[in-house]
Amino acid sequence: MTDKILVVDHLAASVAGQQVVEDVSFSVPATGITAVLGRNGVGKTSTLKGVLGLYQRTGEVTLAGERIDDLPTHKVVQRGVGYVPEDREVFSKLTVAENLRLAERKGAVTAERRQLVERLFPDLVERRDQMAGTLSGGQQQMVALARALVNDNRVLLVDEPTKGLAPLIVEQVTEALREASATVPILLVEQNLEVVRRLAGEAVVVAGGRVVHTGPAADLLADEALTQRLLGVHAETPDSRPDSRQVAP
Numbered sequence: 001m002t003d004k005i006l007v008v009d010h011l012a013a014s015v016a017g018q019q020v021v022e023d024v025s026f027s028v029p030a031t032g033i034t035a036v037l038g039r040n041g042v043g044k045t046s047t048l049k050g051v052l053g054l055y056q057r058t059g060e061v062t063l064a065g066e067r068i069d070d071l072p073t074h075k076v077v078q079r080g081v082g083y084v085p086e087d088r089e090v091f092s093k094l095t096v097a098e099n100l101r102l103a104e105r106k107g108a109v110t111a112e113r114r115q116l117v118e119r120l121f122p123d124l125v126e127r128r129d130q131m132a133g134t135l136s137g138g139q140q141q142m143v144a145l146a147r148a149l150v151n152d153n154r155v156l157l158v159d160e161p162t163k164g165l166a167p168l169i170v171e172q173v174t175e176a177l178r179e180a181s182a183t184v185p186i187l188l189v190e191q192n193l194e195v196v197r198r199l200a201g202e203a204v205v206v207a208g209g210r211v212v213h214t215g216p217a218a219d220l221l222a223d224e225a226l227t228q229r230l231l232g233v234h235a236e237t238p239d240s241r242p243d244s245r246q247v248a249p
């Protein structure tokens with residue numbers, strides 16, 4: 001029995017003939033939230049896509065002790081890797097309920113998962129018949145999260161869920177992720193360091209397509225010099241405003 005749900009070993013990924021992940025190794029604990037941090041364009045999203053097989057990759061990826069790097073994306077997903085993409089990718093011409101139904105994997109939806117989604121996102125229950133394209137950005141993010149959470153996954157890969165959202169909605173999404181993380185481990189790409197501070201147990205910092213730091217998120221954020229060097233921002237104080245500390249471009 002391993003305490004790591006996902007192990008990524010010397011992952012390299014390329015797209016359109018360009019190498020976008022050079023050599024990334026890290027592991028995701030079987031509980032809690034692990035944050036992937038780094039400046040813009042360093043390869044955070046590409047790392048998630050490499051794990052999923054959406055980008056051509058080499059290296060080893062192990063899920064609960066089993067290799068998944070030789071599987072096509074749909075099989076990686078079937079094994080229990082949920083994905084919430086950065087741009088949400090809801091089906092805008094379908095209703096909220098239809099978006100959720102399409103995401104349901106045979107045998108992966110349980111009564112507990114449905115209840116969790118309904119508890120976390122009461123607004124979506126009310127809006128179940130509304131076209132997803134007419135929802136606000138925050139509501140669309142909730143649809144994207146709900147689609148991953150309705151299935152009994154072994155790990156979730158969540159890419160910048162608070163990007164572009166108003167502070168109140170950032171708060172709601174943060175709370176939803178916190179509650180969800182009690183039921184499934186999460187690998188979270190996130191630029192808002194206050195959200196990271198509140199959610200993440202571990203942090204993985206990427207620069208130039210490589211991992212340059214791993215360790216407890218709280219230790220990284222408490223180290224002003226290190227945070228400045230790796231992320232280009234000053235470390236936060238507990239009373240810093242949630243929307244004021246983003247990783248520098």
Ligand SMILES: Nc1ncnc2c1ncn2[C@@H]1O[C@H](COP(=O)(O)OP(=O)(O)OP(=O)(O)O)[C@@H](O)[C@H]1O
Pocket residue numbers: 015016018019020038039040041042043044045046047
């Ligand atoms: N489909 C693609 N075609 C061409 N280049 C790409 C593609 N996807 C990513 N890249 C390039 O790979 C590099 C890493 O991009 P990636 O989106 O993984 O970075 P990121 O760390 O997630 O950035 P951000 O924080 O801005 O979202 C960038 O230089 C980007 O331009």
